[in-house]
Amino acid sequence: MAIRWDSVLVRDLARELDIELVGSRLRAIRLDARTRDVVLFFRKKTLLWRLHPERSGIWMRDCVEPQPGDPRIRAQVRNVKSIADERILVVELRSNRAKGGPWALVIELLGNRMNAIMTEGSERTIKHILRTQGGSRNLRVGQAWSPPKSTGRLWVDGIASESDWQDLLAPVPPTERQRELLSNVAWTSRLNADACLTGDSLSSGLETWRLLANSDHKLGAVLLETDHGLQPYPGPLPGVSSRSSESLLAAIAECSNLVSGAPEATLLMGPELLERLEDAIAHVERRIVQLTAQLDSREDPGQLRGRGDIILARYLEISPGASSAQVHDFEGNIVELELDPKLKPHENASKYYDRASRSERAAQRLPGLIESAHADMVVLQTLLKRAQDGTARVDQIHAALPASPARQRRGSQSPTEPYRTFVSSGGLEIRVGRGARHNDDLTFRHSAPNDIWLHARHSAGAHVILRWRGPGAPPERDLQEAASLAALHSKARTSETVPVDWTLRKYVRKPRGSAAGSVVPDRVRTLFVTPDPELVERHAIDHRSL
Numbered sequence: 382m383a384i385r386w387d388s389v390l391v392r393d394l395a396r397e398l399d400i401e402l403v404g405s406r407l408r409a410i411r412l413d414a415r416t417r418d419v420v421l422f423f424r425k426k427t428l429l430w431r432l433h434p435e436r437s438g439i440w441m442r443d444c445v446e447p448q449p450g451d452p453r454i455r456a457q458v459r460n461v462k463s464i465a466d467e468r469i470l471v472v473e474l475r476s477n478r479a480k481g482g483p484w485a486l487v488i489e490l491l492g493n494r495m496n497a498i499m500t501e502g503s504e505r506t507i508k509h510i511l512r513t514q515g516g517s518r519n520l521r522v523g524q525a526w527s528p529p530k531s532t533g534r535l536w537v538d539g540i541a542s543e544s545d546w547q548d549l550l551a552p553v554p555p556t557e558r559q560r561e562l563l564s565n566v567a568w569t570s571r572l573n574a575d576a577c578l579t580g581d582s583l584s585s586g587l588e589t590w591r592l593l594a595n596s597d598h599k600l601g602a603v604l605l606e607t608d609h610g611l612q613p614y615p616g617p618l619p620g621v622s623s624r625s626s627e628s629l630l631a632a633i634a635e636c637s638n639l640v641s642g643a644p645e646a647t648l649l650m651g652p653e654l655l656e657r658l659e660d661a662i663a664h665v666e667r668r669i670v671q672l673t674a675q676l677d678s679r680e681d682p683g684q685l686r687g688r689g690d691i692i693l694a695r696y697l698e699i700s701p702g703a704s705s706a707q708v709h710d711f712e713g714n715i716v717e718l719e720l721d722p723k724l725k726p727h728e729n730a731s732k733y734y735d736r737a738s739r740s741e742r743a744a745q746r747l748p749g750l751i752e753s754a755h756a757d758m759v760v761l762q763t764l765l766k767r768a769q770d771g772t773a774r775v776d777q778i779h780a781a782l783p784a785s786p787a788r789q790r791r792g793s794q795s796p797t798e799p800y801r802t803f804v805s806s807g808g809l810e811i812r813v814g815r816g817a818r819h820n821d822d823l824t825f826r827h828s829a830p831n832d833i834w835l836h837a838r839h840s841a842g843a844h845v846i847l848r849w850r851g852p853g854a855p856p857e858r859d860l861q862e863a864a865s866l867a868a869l870h871s872k873a874r875t876s877e878t879v880p881v882d883w884t885l886r887k888y889v890r891k892p893r894g895s896a897a898g899s900v901v902p903d904r905v906r907t908l909f910v911t912p913d914p915e916l917v918e919r920h921a922i923d924h925r926s927l
Contacts (some may be wrong), residue, residue: 383435384636385612386490387570388466389593390629393615394439395463395470396596397629401441402428402458407474409447410454410486412497412511415655416768419488419497419511421472422447430488431637432495432511438637441630450653452509454499456484464528466537466567484508487526500526534567539594541566546587550578568594572605576618589619602629604636611636654778655768661782662761669754674875675914676747682737688718689733692726699726721909739913799823803866803917805847805859813870814843817898821891824900830887833860835867838880838907842871844898846886861910868912881908 402423411420419430427445431438447453456476463470472486482502489496498520499509505526514520518529535541535549553561558578562569568590569577577590592598593616600616603623613632617623626632687710692699695708704722707715720729764781767773799819800812812827814820824834824844833847833855847863849855860883868879888903 384437384633385570385572385609386437386468387572388463388468389568389570389573389615390613391468391470391490392463392465392596393602394629394633395461398470398472399461401630402461402472405458407454407456407458409451410499410509411447411451412499412509413655414511417495417511419486420445420447420451421486422451430497432488432490432497434493434495436637437490437495438633439630440634440637448653454484459483466532466534467528469528491529496520498526534569535565536594537567539568539591539596541587541590541594543584543587546590547583550583566590572612572614573618576620579619592616602626602632604632654775655765657782658761658765658768658778662758662765664783665754665758665761669751669758671874672747672751672754675743676751678875678877679743679747680736680740680877682740682744685733685737685740688716689730689737691716692718692720692730692733696726701725736911739911739915742915798827800827800846805862807856807859809855809859809863810848811863811866812846812848813866814845814898816843817841817896820844820898821900824886824889825891828886830885832886833863833883834886834889834902835863835881835883836902837867837871837873838882840871840873840879842867842873844900845870861908862916864908864910865913865916868910869914869917874912876912878909878911881910882906883908 405423405426407421407423409422411418411422413419417431417433419432421428421430422445425444427442429440429442431440454474454476456474459473459475461470461472468490470488470490472488474484474486476484482504485500485505487496487498487500487505489498494514496514497511498507500506501508507520507522507524507526510520510522512520513522518527520526536545549565550558550561555578559574562574562577563571566577573589573593577586577593579589580586592600598616603614603617603625605612605614605618606622606624613626613629613636614623615629626635691708691710694711695706698708699706699718699720702722703720705720706718708718710716718729720726721732724732760781764773764778768778799822800814803811803813805811812823814823820843823846828834828846829848829850831849833849835845835847836842845863845867847855847859854860864881864883867881868874868876871879873879882902882905884902884905888905889900890903891900
């Protein structure tokens with residue numbers, strides 16, 4: 382069960398943290414909105430706050446090195462305090478580098494609205510925040526932080542006379558007294574209200590309340606054994622079984638470990654690794670969609686072979702250079718055949734047979750790839766959940782993450798080159814752009830004027846460069862393979878036939894002010910190709926091009 386926080390618990394925790402942290406030198410801070418974790422990296426220790434309503438807690442550990450993305454804050458803890466009768470804890474910092482005034486870290490332990498806010502200056506201007514919040518409080522970067530509206534409950538100073546206590550509770554029916562306490566008496570909560578009403582008389586409950594409301598009590602930290610599980614608390618409560626604990630921090634850590642596991646993985650992991658894991662999941666999701674689309678759009682191999690047979694049987698009825706032909710099939714029906722006018726009839730038949738073979742290979746290969754991708758998805762999603770819970774090991778995540786640049790996290794360092802490299806059957810180098818922002822770099826900085834430039838017509842996709850230094854046009858087969866790669870790296874990759882424009886790179890220009898990857902080619906010629914995913918595997922020069 383999750384820890385329940387009340388004003389008494391927060392006040393005594395602040396006092397313990399004040400003893401533990403005053404004078405500690407802060408090096409960096411991490412506010413991770415994904416896991417709702419807050420990590421304070423001190424020189425000699427590390428403090429982790431987990432602010433998830435279902436698994437909140439706090440741990441003190443030995444020094445851990447911050448990750449590169451963790452904001453550096455050079456400061457020293459001045460004090461740790463709480464706001465009276467509130468579930469809010471404030472870590473005040475001092476630093477010569479704070480130009481706008483002193484810094485403070487505010488921890489709000491408010492049920493489902495737990496939050497952490499880094500403020501600067503006497504007006505408590507928000508500089509960093511774990512979770513923005515609208516409404517009346519408007520907790521956003523740049524706004525001034527202010528505590529929630531006061532409840533106005535009585536006796537915040539912990540002083541209540543016998544007569545005041547009697548006047549408040551005696552007229553109230555016993556079944557309504559807990560509600561009366563919670564509404565009107567400071568320092569009461571659902572954790573301690575029953576204890577403040579137990580005993581032979583109202584006076585005995587008053588004594589319990591005075592102990593809880595007095596910050597100088599010497600009760601000693603305990604673990605309450607409640608109906609909801611273990612609950613850390615500053616002292617025992619009448620009518621509730623409990624066992625003593627070394628400190629309040631130790632009691633909280635023990636409860637937190639039962640709910641969410643030890644925090645070491647979270648401390649060492651950092652948000653960057655979680656981003657890489659999420660990006661890997663997104664990549665596998667896209668792969669499943671693409672593979673499923675390829676399987677669903679697969680051509681009927683029997684029909685393709687039948688058309689190849691018809692071409693060979695009706696060889697003499699097909700005019701040379703025709704782009705289509707209407708002939709009788711073997712059952713006497715008229716069928717229309719699509720033909721490549723540049724090919725002879727037997728070459729067109731061979732092309733149909735090749736398409737049939739590719740379709741059959743796809744039928745054998747794609748279901749296994751889809752099943753494997755789904756298995757990868759289960760592994761990665763399970764790891765992500767465990768990472769967010771703090772139960773995954775860093776080495777497990779690194780082992781599961783692919784090394785391909787296509788699965789790198791957003792914002793990570795770009796690959797050395799803005800393109801993937803392939804080699805055609807004729808030994809010519811083919812360069813495929815890595816995306817819109819890299820297309821311009823490939824076309825205008827990583828190609829020669831007489832290279833061949835290719836791009837799928839009327840479809841977003843990669844620029845492709847076929848390296849060519851010879852006179853005239855490159856060999857037909859190499860050009861076809863480069864065009865197929867352009868089709869595969871475009872949004873038309875699942876189409877049966879894709880038109881691909883090509884021209885010499887020197888005839889490609891970029892209009893001033895145009896978007897990334899947007900160019901205007903001249904003297905364009907067009908090839909019609911069928912995307913073949915196996916080209917990537919056959920012609921990639923290393924795993925980074927896959």
